[in-house]
Amino acid sequence: MWQHAQRSESVSSRSRVHKFGGSSLADADCYLRVVELLKEHTSAGDLVVVSAAGKTTNALVLCSKSAGSNDELVKQTLTDLERFQGSLITQLLDGAAAKQALQSLSDDLNQIQTLLQAGDESARYNETVGFGELWSARLLAALLNQSTVPAGWLDAREIFSAQPGPQPEIDVALSQPKLAEQLLQRQEELTIVTGFISRGPDGETVTLGRNGSDYSATMLATLADAQAATIWTDVAGIFSADPNKVKGARTQPILSLAEAAELARLGSPVLHTRTLQPMVGRKTRLSIRSTFAATGSHTQIAPTQVGEKGAKIVTSLDKVCLISMNTSSRQAFEEATATIRAYLDRYQLVPLAKQYQPDQRLIRLCFTAEVAETAFARLKDFQLQGAFCNLTLNDNYALAAMVGDGVTENARHYHCFYRHLQDAPVEFIQPGEHGLSLVAVLRETDLDTLLSHMHHGISSPDKKLGVALFGTGNIGSGWLRLYQEQQHYLSNYHRLEVQLCALYNQDGAIIDFTGIEVDDWQARFQQHKEDMGFEQLLELLAGHPYDELVVIDATDSRDLAYQYPALMEHGIHLISANKYPASAPLSLYREITQQRKEKAVVWLNNATVGAGLPVHYVTGDLQHSGDEVVSISGVWSGTMSWLLQQYDGKQPFSSLIREAMDQGLTEPDPREDLTGEDVCCKLLILARQLGMEEFEMDDIEVVSLVDEEALEGSIEEFFANAEVFDRQIASAYGRAEASGRVLRYIARLERGGQAHVGLEFLDPSDPMANCHAGENIYAIHSEWFKEQPLVIRGPAVGPELTAGSVQSDLFKLCQHIKSA
Incomplete structure (x- = not known):
């Protein structure tokens, strides 16, 4: 619903200008559409410039040029005009408003007939053709008032002064004081202003020539010091080429004023050079939008150069x-x-x-x-x-x-x-x-x-990036769904062709350097998969035709971690959701990082800690900005967070584990969550990121929730023999409850090397005691955040979040490739 804006003392500094052309006002439905747009995009004190509706100006020009030589044509044209304008009024206005508008139209047509008798052809033309804008302004203002939007209309000749000529220019010194006076009187309403016309030095009408209404709008924005100006038209902004001639032409989201002016100079049908002249040296934002697709793509014209250098x-x-x-x-x-x-x-x-x-x-x-x-x-x-x-x-x-x-x-x-x-x-x-x-x-x-x-x-993209996905389980398939939605955005944003070229899991692999369609990947995989060892897979990937290739590791494979150096040896980038490579034994970790440096490949693993939470990026930014992280603690297992929040001591803890497993909230083997191994991997990854490169898994003091015997045998055997385990958890829960505390699974890392993972009894007021089910909390103490930690908190369980983090890493890799 349209609202009055809260305005500052300077009325004009908050105003916005909107301009609607003839195609935007071509019929009654168009007028109604414009009213809805104004309700959504304007506030009190804003200004709206209008052109003549439809072909009204053409008809008035015909009357002016035919006067005295073809009176029958003039008479028929005026009759058609009266029918068209009258139809707009009767369709849009009710009662007294319609009656008044029809009377004003009749008076105007009588005046036009008188004007057409004038001997001075130039004066006759100028005085006649401006009536179209008057009719549009009056009708739109009346329709807005009828729609409970306070509005008034303003004849631009009351504010714009210009000298007659082939391309008249509005006199700023004479026009600005007149506009300021009008604005002070119109703070509580929309003002609908006629485009195309101005007042000459002798009181005569001066028309502003080709694209005069657009010029009126940008000049009005300049004189009012408006914060933004929008030209609403029948096209969705400025395209990269004429979409009627060139397949694949797309809307340019932003152009510099200089680029827009050059395009206008070369004959753009959307912009005229005069339209842009008032914007030079101003901070007013100018946009070109479609009345018929208001929420779609549009073009913004910025005062200075934007984006990369080159043809747009x-x-x-x-x-x-x-x-x-x-x-x-x-x-x-x-x-x-x-x-x-x-x-x-x-x-x-x-x-x-x-x-x-x-x-x-x-x-x-x-x-x-x-x-x-x-x-x-x-x-x-x-x-x-x-x-x-x-x-x-x-x-x-x-x-x-x-x-x-x-x-x-x-x-x-x-x-x-x-x-x-x-x-x-x-x-x-x-x-x-x-x-x-x-x-x-x-x-x-x-x-x-x-x-x-x-x-x-x-x-066409500057470079091509091939993507090979290793692992098509919960995380891998979740990423494929996200990639299908984001592929075009990713490519267009970076001007980089991103193409899925390989799928690999324990059942086999398919490689297709012409691209794999994601919408039917499962059927395609089953039909074309080949059983191949890793050496054969690596040899085929190494022969890729792309500028760059990335492997997304969405597996939980320890063995694959040992293949990272070989992948990097071939210049292949890596994005890991798999925790094991970054938490590998020190000798392997050193080999991976050394190979990464030598081959200058990118290895991103934000998904390994915190799922979709930006833990890696925040801790990395702190380190790079001159701060030093002293300690990190918190609830780092979304699985354990969910389990302990759900547990009330009444049902077996193992039944909750099975429920979480069925929902995809655990590791494939949930005992990895219960032993603390998953949290220890995250702790080790963070420690190494903080520069503790000598840190090993054995340096972490971890209290497992299951004994060695429970780790032997299959998962089903674990559940079948979970009675002792369930009693242990119930006992710990009872002790915590008796002491007025809650049971949480906590990780703590100190820069000095102390690291602990295990169950803790926490006071209910402790922030780590109050995370919601499935949430993670990372409390970061640093030299800058000593008294109060920097806290990252949010959901961190579920394959969708991890898949989103993988996609984020892919976006950053594209940025790196583009800038390289």
Whole structure:
């Protein structure tokens, strides 16, 4: 529901500007959609700029141009306009509001008929065509009020002052005080402002030309010092190419103002150069969004350069013209080109591209077809002064360009541009100013194919990463589900093609360097698996075609830990959910870490401690930032946390273990949780991360909950003979309860080397006594966190959380590969 905003003393500093074009107001349903958007995206004091609905402006232009020469056409067009605008009113407004709006429409149409009798064609045009915006503003304001959103409308001629001309510019000094006065009176409502029109020095209407409403919106945002401006249109922002011509074109999430301005200069249908001019040097955020897909992708335009250097967009114009001339030998070539450039600037005639050939004293200027005739006429007049001769105008040309900050410095994109043009009928190529574009002027050709090839060249990933998954149990299959959801995001975010290429478990392996589809991996695995030893598997993986390969170890295999050095020997990166490699005997651990350093591979194992909790990253960041971790303690077994929270002394503890096992909350052999081995592995991993590289498993004092005999035999034999074990746990629980304490399984690590894992009786007020079932708590004391520990707490049981941590490590590996 729409709410009044809490505003500061400076009204304008909190305001936002929204602009809706004709396509966004094309019919009654569109108006209703806009009302819902405004309810969601605006607050009191915000400003909304509107264009004329649908084709209203075209109809008014037709009336103005036909007045006096085709009165029947004018009469029919005004009748159609009255029918269209009247239909909008009757569909959207009720009762008195509709009656008043219809009367105002009738009065306006009578006034238009009078205006069309004026002899001055320019005045007739300007006064007539602005009525469309008036009708849109009045209707939208009335509809908002009817929808319980306080709104008023404002004729922009009350605030905007401009001099008449081909491209009128709003006078900031004259307009800003008028706007400030209006804003002070309109703090408690939305203000709907007419686009496209302004007031001239003699009180006449001055229309703002092509894209005038967009220009009105950005100028309004500038004058109001708005925090943001959004142009709502019928497209979802600015695409990497024309989606009607290029398959795979996607919305650009963010562009710099300079990139957007260059794209506009080259004829973008979404943006016009004048729209962006008011944003230069401002902090106002500008967004381009679709009225018809408000929650979808959109483009934000940032004041400064963003992202990596290189091409972001390929664009084209099917019809451009070339104006050619030869400069006089009486004047230096450089001086002549500067004179001609200054002359064209005077009339705001900026070429799309230009070619200078000093040896032939030749200048060639490329313009859009609609501008070329005006430029040619101006230059024809200027030619009489003798600065140049042989002035010609030729059409049947096209333009193709790459746009992006630093495109001329990106070797891959630069090469791509020239490579795809090598067989094209190119007239000339010009790198844009400030490295923002590469522009080619061509004789007319198949631009769609050319653009598709260029777009593929800039949008294809810079590198390819192959992923081999070892282990397809709970964690592995959980990661596969997550990978299926995140694959495109991962690739698009890093501009890196990420492809699953191998699955390996105890039943066999499949390797497919063309990629394995995840949605049917189980069926594919059963159908194509091969029984192969590790040496054969390693030999096949070593021959991979990718730039980089990573193995995700989602097993619980001790034997696989001994293969880590061999994997690293072949330059294969590793992501481990398997705890054993990082907690291996010291000799093996040293071999793994030495091989990692020598081969410069990445080994990430955040999933081995805390499941989805960022324990590794936090302790690592503390160490790297100059702090020193003194001790870590807490509840580190999600399984034991769940078991001891659920246990009430009334049911056998072993029955809870079986329940946890059935839910996938234990290690495959739950006795590993009961012996403390799982927690000891985590403790040893953290100790080594903190620099205690000589630390061994034997250095940990651990109190197992099961005796040696219980570890012998199968899991089912353990459950069958669990009576003594159950009595021991019940006894410990009873002693804790009798002393007013609770039973928890605690790990403690001191930097000095003291380490303990076992049951402890804790006071109920102790934070470690109050974790929820399945939670882990890591209390970190350091030089910076002496009195009060830094605490990481959260769920840490279940394969989904561990799979999420694996995915996080994969994301970080992609970052590393991309930046390498």
